[in-house]
Amino acid sequence: MLTIGLTGGIGSGKSTVARWFIKQGVPVLDADKTVHNLLQSDSLVISKLVQDFGTEILDKKGQINRSKLGAQVFNDDDARKRLELIVHPRVIECMNAEQTVLRDSGVRVCVWDVPLLFEVGFEKFVDEVWVVWIPRDLQILRVLARDKLSLSEVEARIAAQGSLEDKRQQADIVIDNSGSELQTIAQLEETWERLIVNRRFSKA
Template identity: 45%
Template sequence: MLTIGLTGGIASGKSTVAAMFRDLHIPVIDADEIAHRVTAINGEAYKPIVETFGHDVLDANGAIDRRKLGAIVFDNEQKRKQLNAIVHPLVRKHMLQQKEQYAKQKEKAVVLDIPLLFESKLEHLVDRILVVYVDEQTQLHRLCERNGFSVEEARARMKAQMPLEEKRKKADAVIDNNGTIEETKRQLYACLVRWGVLGK
């Protein structure tokens, strides 16, 4: 089974490319989704997060308010490291469990969608690394549009990650997602043909 690491920057288009993989019936394991699951009220990270960050990060229903927690951790590297130390080992554990399942099912390929693949030094978990790239202006614009962030909020999040220029240099393949969705899809298919995942 070929394990493909899908990464990029915040709002660079990973989920968009992940959907293209799913359309091809190639399974995708999504680190963000697992992080959301483990931080939900009944999740394994819920209690340690409340103990570390206090009840101020909860909403009226007692759930973790991601906007509030985001405002704290994207403004303070120390706090972000504390959150990462709680959430990341759990995300890794669940990703590896899911990957094992797909290996047992004899899937030809599986995708690990991990925004922080390089930052967390997880390159060893995958056979090939695909970076979804956009220029900084497009990234900022799409992030503000999608999340309703101010330019400041968006920049704080972008600054919490390795610059996309650096990530693209470390990739086995780069998809330029500045253009249309169709152009992105064509680049993905060409890459998968090169890697022997798709026939010509």
């Protein structure tokens, strides 16, 4: 099975590319959704987080409040690392389990959609990395237009995710999403056909 690691940054258009893969019938394993499910239903993860970060991260129903948890770790590297030590091993375990089921059912390619792929070391679990890239100034403009954030808030979120330029340098495939959606799709189709021609996997 060919495993593609898909990453990018806030406002880069990674979700657009993920949807394109889904339309091609390629399974996309979403790390954010996996984390969300774990925070809702994994009793071991929840208990460890409460033990480490306190009951103030819980909502009125006793469930993890992602906003409150995020507020504790956003500007605290030590807290973020503690969070990762608790959550990431289970994320990897869950995504590998999903991938095994897909492989056993005959699927030949899948995508790991991981926003912080390089930052958390998930690149070692995939065969190649696709980075959805746009210039920083355009990234800022798109996020400002989409979200109700100030310029300083946008810049802080971009900084927290790491440089798209750095990710671009580490990528196996770069999808330039600075143009129109049609131009992005054309790049995806060309790269996809090249994979098929090179027999990296079959369509069947």
